[in-house]
Amino acid sequence: MAKSSTQYLCSECGWSGGKWFGRCPECGQWGTVEEFHEARPSSRTRAAKITVTETGTAVRGGARGSMTNDGPSGGTGGGIGTVRTSRTAAVHVPDSLITPITDVDDHDVDRIGTGFEEFDRVLGGGIVPGSVVLVAGEPGIGKSTLLLETAGRVAAGIGGESGNGNNSERTTSGSASNTSNTDNSGTADLIDLTGKVLYVSGEESTAQVRMRAGRIGAVNENLLLSSTTDLATVLGLLEQVNPRLAIVDSAQTITSQDVDGIAGGSTQVREVASALIDVAKSRGIPVLLVGHVTKDGSIAGPRTLEHLVDVVCQFEGDPQTALRMLRAVKNRFGPTDEVGCFDMSGEGIDEVTNPGALFLSDAGDSDAPGGTEGTCVTFTVDGHRSLPIEVQALVTNSVLPTPRRATNGIDSNRLAMLVAVLYRHGKVPLLTNDLYISTIAGGLAKEPSCDLAVAAALASAAFHAPIPRDWAAIGEISLTGQVRPVPRLEYRLREAARLGFTHVVVPKRRRGAKPISVPGITVIEVDSLPRALRALGVERK
Known part of the structure; x- marks a missing residue:
């Protein structure tokens, strides 16, 4: 059965199919599926006739008919027939179209x-x-x-x-290149554009x-x-x-x-x-x-x-x-x-x-020399670039039967997990509090390496213990309360040193791994959430 060329396309999401729907199966919009027709194939792509001779040689053209063959078991005489195929016939390719890769010039292109x-x-x-x-x-x-x-x-x-x-x-074409000269015959020269x-x-x-x-x-x-x-x-x-x-x-x-x-x-x-x-x-x-x-x-x-x-x-x-x-x-x-x-x-x-100027605030410059409570800085890696992310948290007493969790730039499911880990392993009671947590300037703290900074900001806001402004925290937190290593740690530490940070709490390096040393940065390695909170000074007194 020949395939119908009639298709139906959704103008909203681009879905296409062979059946009309009042509601698009892909995006769910009503009245966006419309009928359209696929382009007809060119006559050059139609099936060609190939004549098969007794010796198995295929010859283009010939009358249409059934293919016969003199096999070992015998058969009808003649041995010549035609068969239809849709394959494109091969053509002779000149040697000039084939070039060894060693003969291709490898000069750099002027971009x-x-x-x-x-x-x-x-x-x-x-x-x-x-x-x-x-x-x-x-x-x-x-x-x-x-x-x-x-x-x-x-x-x-x-x-x-x-x-x-x-x-x-x-x-840069100037006015001279934009001038068209006309000869006596009235024919204008080409404009140099x-x-x-x-x-x-x-x-x-x-x-x-x-x-x-x-x-x-x-x-x-x-x-x-x-x-x-x-x-x-x-x-x-x-x-x-x-x-x-x-x-x-x-x-x-x-x-x-x-x-x-x-x-x-x-x-x-x-x-x-x-x-x-x-x-x-x-x-x-x-x-x-x-x-x-x-x-x-x-x-x-x-x-x-x-x-x-x-x-x-x-x-x-x-x-x-x-x-x-x-x-x-x-x-x-x-x-x-x-x-x-x-x-x-x-x-x-x-x-x-310098994206650091966008993702970091200046709230702690004047009144809080030791930093601002509920704030912690971490560093994410996007491609080859390390970006600072400032996480801010606010913890208040809840008057609702179900405490509120408001997030901006942070995954809400990840926040729920970190609150449970803080309660179980960090002794930070946040289950009955309203939590508001956000990032600065639209930054995204959805990378697992931001877990430690999110937990530190929540603990800092809960215990009213500010984290020094020149301190940062990098690490992933597991359900067991461990602080796990993160990739490209050296990239993050170098960016922290460039922005003026002096102390960074990082996961403990794996056995056999070389220690990372960055000038101007004091690296504090921890292997668990309680030790990380203790190093940052936000544990319960």
Whole structure:
């Protein structure tokens, strides 16, 4: 039975199936499943006829018929027949298409700087010419603002070339390159647009993009704007302008007239991505592609979209705070464990080269020389970067039958476990108290290495015993009250020393492990929760 080409697609989450539902089986939304038709295969992919001779040789063409064969047991005469197959026939490949890997030049590629050091580090040193970078994130998180400001900086020549490129050879087309000369015959010479940046918006008009560019300071004559949702027009702009950098916002709004399906559907997104990748590779134009996400945080559209592009970056953060994090999920030209920090404001996006200033408060500078009760600092590792996290806790007497547990930046289930461990092994009675625990500036203390800092902050608030401001705690707490080792401890200690911390309580190293020594840091090793609380000075007197 032939497979039906009719499919049904959810406009909310991108789910597709062969049956219509009033409610999407994936996201649960009502009335979002609509019918669409897959693109018909080209005539070149149809089944070909192959003639099989007596000697087993396959010959293309011939009349359609059944295959016969003179086997050892005999059979009908003739020995010639035809069989239909859907395989693609092999063609002769010239030797010029085959190159030994030792003959391929291994010179470094001159990358294009984005103007943001944090962005360049996440990409592995800059944008590789001819690459396609997918930047995804939730609505309103700042994807378009980040890329528009990047376009403005590249157009102004702020990014320059990285790698083996020479910054002095940076191409910034001036007024001379924008002048078109016309001869007597009336034929205009080609305009030299080398160094131009093309920003194609399928969601906003050029006036709206210009308004936002003026607010964030991204107005430059080398920045070209276009508002269209037609894929053929976008490809024509790329070939005509031949920009230094192209930005398409977004993949889910661009449609092709050559294939069926609604905007944002699997067929359209796949066609748009494939066409942009072909142009980027053939002409060496780097493309920054904006991608939408679904309710569960995954990139909307087919999974092949992430496989086709070269780099996938997630732009994330809490919309209620100014902190934004850019991390590479996939990167063919660099590491995938780098994280860039940005600060979102009304004037645009600023990179944060020292995140410690964001995640630490100044509450204990004036009135509490020994620190503030209910506060403890820990250090997490995100990629190659160690980030300080300040944990604050408030313990009050409860007037409710069930004590309240309010968390921000900390897993509530993890908090319940730590409260039980504190009661059982640390002799800290918190089961009947209201607990409020939070982090600073939208930091996340969900890594197991933050357990000791959370427990110390709760004990400090319960016993009114402040922890010195230049002390920190790093370690995972088990149900038995043990303080377990954490990975990359040296990274955390070096960042603590850089920020001025002098004492850090850490788990006891494993047998046979080398001791870690960091200048300026006094390392206090503990193996259990009671000893850790005693070292921090927050045990019950």
